[in-house]
Amino acid sequence: MFIGVDLGGTNTRVGAVNSSGQVFHRLSLPTRVNLGLEEVIGRIVSTILSVIEQSEKEGYQIKGVGIGSAGIIDIRTGTVVTSPNFPEWSQVPLKLIMENKIPYPVFVDNDANAFAYGEKWVGVGKNVQSMVCITLGTGVGGAIILGGRLWHGFDGMAGEVGHMTVQPNGLRCNCGNYGCLESYASASSVVRRIKLAIQSGRTTIVMDQVNGDQDKITSTIVYQAALEGDPLAKEIMEETAVYLGIGIANLINLLNPELIVVGGGLANAWDMLYPITLAEVRRRAFASLAQTAQIRKASLGDDAGIIGAAGIASFSLKEVAYAI
Amino acid sequence: MFIGVDLGGTNTRVGAVNSSGQVFHRLSLPTRVNLGLEEVIGRIVSTILSVIEQSEKEGYQIKGVGIGSAGIIDIRTGTVVTSPNFPEWSQVPLKLIMENKIPYPVFVDNDANAFAYGEKWVGVGKNVQSMVCITLGTGVGGAIILGGRLWHGFDGMAGEVGHMTVQPNGLRCNCGNYGCLESYASASSVVRRIKLAIQSGRTTIVMDQVNGDQDKITSTIVYQAALEGDPLAKEIMEETAVYLGIGIANLINLLNPELIVVGGGLANAWDMLYPITLAEVRRRAFASLAQTAQIRKASLGDDAGIIGAAGIASFSLKEVAYAI
Numbered sequence: 196m197f198i199g200v201d202l203g204g205t206n207t208r209v210g211a212v213n214s215s216g217q218v219f220h221r222l223s224l225p226t227r228v229n230l231g232l233e234e235v236i237g238r239i240v241s242t243i244l245s246v247i248e249q250s251e252k253e254g255y256q257i258k259g260v261g262i263g264s265a266g267i268i269d270i271r272t273g274t275v276v277t278s279p280n281f282p283e284w285s286q287v288p289l290k291l292i293m294e295n296k297i298p299y300p301v302f303v304d305n306d307a308n309a310f311a312y313g314e315k316w317v318g319v320g321k322n323v324q325s326m327v328c329i330t331l332g333t334g335v336g337g338a339i340i341l342g343g344r345l346w347h348g349f350d351g352m353a354g355e356v357g358h359m360t361v362q363p364n365g366l367r368c369n370c371g372n373y374g375c376l377e378s379y380a381s382a383s384s385v386v387r388r389i390k391l392a393i394q395s396g397r398t399t400i401v402m403d404q405v406n407g408d409q410d411k412i413t414s415t416i417v418y419q420a421a422l423e424g425d426p427l428a429k430e431i432m433e434e435t436a437v438y439l440g441i442g443i444a445n446l447i448n449l450l451n452p453e454l455i456v457v458g459g460g461l462a463n464a465w466d467m468l469y470p471i472t473l474a475e476v477r478r479r480a481f482a483s484l485a486q487t488a489q490i491r492k493a494s495l496g497d498d499a500g501i502i503g504a505a506g507i508a509s510f511s512l513k514e515v516a517y518a519i
Numbered sequence: 520m521f522i523g524v525d526l527g528g529t530n531t532r533v534g535a536v537n538s539s540g541q542v543f544h545r546l547s548l549p550t551r552v553n554l555g556l557e558e559v560i561g562r563i564v565s566t567i568l569s570v571i572e573q574s575e576k577e578g579y580q581i582k583g584v585g586i587g588s589a590g591i592i593d594i595r596t597g598t599v600v601t602s603p604n605f606p607e608w609s610q611v612p613l614k615l616i617m618e619n620k621i622p623y624p625v626f627v628d629n630d631a632n633a634f635a636y637g638e639k640w641v642g643v644g645k646n647v648q649s650m651v652c653i654t655l656g657t658g659v660g661g662a663i664i665l666g667g668r669l670w671h672g673f674d675g676m677a678g679e680v681g682h683m684t685v686q687p688n689g690l691r692c693n694c695g696n697y698g699c700l701e702s703y704a705s706a707s708s709v710v711r712r713i714k715l716a717i718q719s720g721r722t723t724i725v726m727d728q729v730n731g732d733q734d735k736i737t738s739t740i741v742y743q744a745a746l747e748g749d750p751l752a753k754e755i756m757e758e759t760a761v762y763l764g765i766g767i768a769n770l771i772n773l774l775n776p777e778l779i780v781v782g783g784g785l786a787n788a789w790d791m792l793y794p795i796t797l798a799e800v801r802r803r804a805f806a807s808l809a810q811t812a813q814i815r816k817a818s819l820g821d822d823a824g825i826i827g828a829a830g831i832a833s834f835s836l837k838e839v840a841y842a843i
Contacts, residue, residue, distance in 0.1 A: 324673075325672070325673050337773075339773070339774075341665065341670055342668075342670075344666075346665055346666075346774070347775075348649070348774060348775025348776070348808075349648075349649050349775050349776060349777045349811055349812075350775055350807060350808060350811050351775075352775045352805070352807070352808055353773065353774050353775035354773065354775075355772040355773060355775075355805065355808075356773065358772040358804075358805065359769045359772060359773060360685065360765050360768060360769055360803055361684065361687065362687060363685065363686060363765055370805065372768075372802070372803045372804075373803075441684050441687055444684060444696075445683045445684055445769070446773075448679040448682040448683060449661075449663070449677065449678065449679060449680065449683060449770075449773070450663075450670070450672060450677050451671075451672025451673050451674055451675075451676045451677035451678075451679075452672070452673060453673045478696070479684055479696045479697075480682075480696075481676070481679065481682065481694065483674060483676070484672075484674060484676055484679075487673055487674050488673075
């Protein structure tokens with residue numbers, strides 16, 4: 196069993212995970228970032244120790260602890276360099292601090308990589324050696340597994356699938372570039388684009404559903420409106436699927452992977468997105484490569500964060516074994 | 520020493536290469552595709568054996584033979600599946616045939632991968648563990664080295680850098696897609712786009728240089744006209760550099776490599792392309808990743824084909840050693 200810690204800005208979730216991806220002794224605590232570094236880590240350590248104790252009491256053997264966090268992580272030292280969830284943290288050596296208090300090896304990686312480790316370990320990518328993961332959330336994240344191993348890149352920052360340019364003269368992205376995949380396929384981009392359309396005079400039932408308050412629009416509301424046949428909402432969702440298809444076609448032609456896994460909040464609209472995305476992939480990627488690459492919705496659901504974090508530990512321990 | 524065989528549609532070039540990238544006993548022969556499979560291979564084998572004999576006479580130890588060929592290669596069996604240079608070849612087990620006649624292990628890979636092996640072995644990528652190679656020739660080829668090894672992909676077809684979509688509504692590519700990098704950054708695309716501009720009424724000194732015969736336009740002539748200040752030629756070359764920059768920025772954000780190497784005929788215009796390409800990369804890629812990734816012109820020149828082919832053998836033998 197591995198302990199997985201899904202370190203979020205609001206809540207932190209801890210659980211023990213076995214190699215079938217079952218989660219035991221789930222515990223959740225409010226992260227309370229404003230309590231300060233020492234207190235926040237202390238509370239999380241107590242929770243981890245409590246999950247370890249319960250698991251060991253039942254005779255399970257714990258092999259390691261994995262921590263997944265948004266942000267830039269130096270995986271070699273397990274340091275949180277910066278994180279959007281912890282604006283005051285800078286260069287926090289999480290692995291070092293944790294290993295002083297926990298009698299098992301601790302491994303830290305970012306949430307997109309944790310997602311990939313989880314799907315590879317016990318999810319839809321279980322028997323797959325090469326896969327690209329894409330998360331359609333507030334942003335568009337990504338992670339690349341090749342030859343059974345996660346490719347971290349020279350600076351540990353590979354996998355920024357969301358920041359491929361898919362429309363050179365397109366919308367400005369938060370990263371400063373124009374026309375990134377993130378500007379067309381993230382949940383927040385769905386909201387942003389329907390607002391732009393409303394401001395340019397287009398009508399939509401979405402506005403009725405939020406009582407005319409644009410700030411209440413969410414991607415789920417847009418998706419629902421599209422399901423109900425609202426022309427503008429359908430247009431936005433279709434555009435989302437087309438750009439996702441362009442991004443996936445690029446990944447297929449570049450990396451020739453076995454599998455593409457799509458997760459994140461907007462993947463809830465998979466039934467609507469998938470046929471359009473697939474058609475775009477087939478239109479753009481080499482036929483033989485597009486035939487190889489399965490395109491699947493993520494499989495781990497609500498526990499993906501904990502399972503993926505546990506997967507970090509599982510895979511990192513294997514890497515250590517390889518190195519020996 | 521390794522023997523490198525650059526198997527071309529017109530000429531085949533053979534040489535012995537040492538680990539400093541020096542080429543000895545260069546021999547070249549017309550490939551004469553129309554002589555038929557057996558005769559073509561027989562002629563090449565004779566040439567290889569002659570280079571081996573000369574090298575061994577001087578006391579050099581040969582470790583293996585590498586063959587680089589355009590087309591789709593099954594690297595596991597060393598089979599030429601299909602090749603544009605040999606339209607009548609289909610599923611030719613080149614490794615098997617060659618190893619029956621040559622007393623050394625033979626390895627076959629495609630020309631883009633050979634290019635990457637050469638640059639990694641003795642060229643600009645010598646001390647680099649992660650690099651992406653891009654060749655700007657008739658098409659745009661590519662190869663990806665990660666963690667010191669070439670990523671071949673699930674079907675052995677990874678690295679199709681030229682078939683990233685960089686302009687969703689762009690020019691139609693030979694592959695059937697629209698707006699591929701190849702449609703904007705290959706040598707033939709330079710010719711194609713200046714012809715389109717001429718047909719739409721634009722004037723250029725290029726037409727004087729080919730005595731009004733559009734079929735005589737080459738990318739070198741366009742580059743020369745741009746150097747002389749011809750506005751249309753400059754525009755086309757600048758567009759080429761911008762799209763190359765978009766493609767490279769995508770590779771940097773996805774793979775976070777140490778090095779990007781650009782080769783192929785159009786790389787002769789590197790002094791003109793590079794500043795524009797670099798500016799576009801900096802505009803689009805994450806600043807920290809763009810700072811990491813060196814962008815360099817290929818270093819091996821005329822012998823790149825032979826050296827790269829020898830590099831296939833050098834790296835493949837190492838892989839075998841890893842596997843043992």
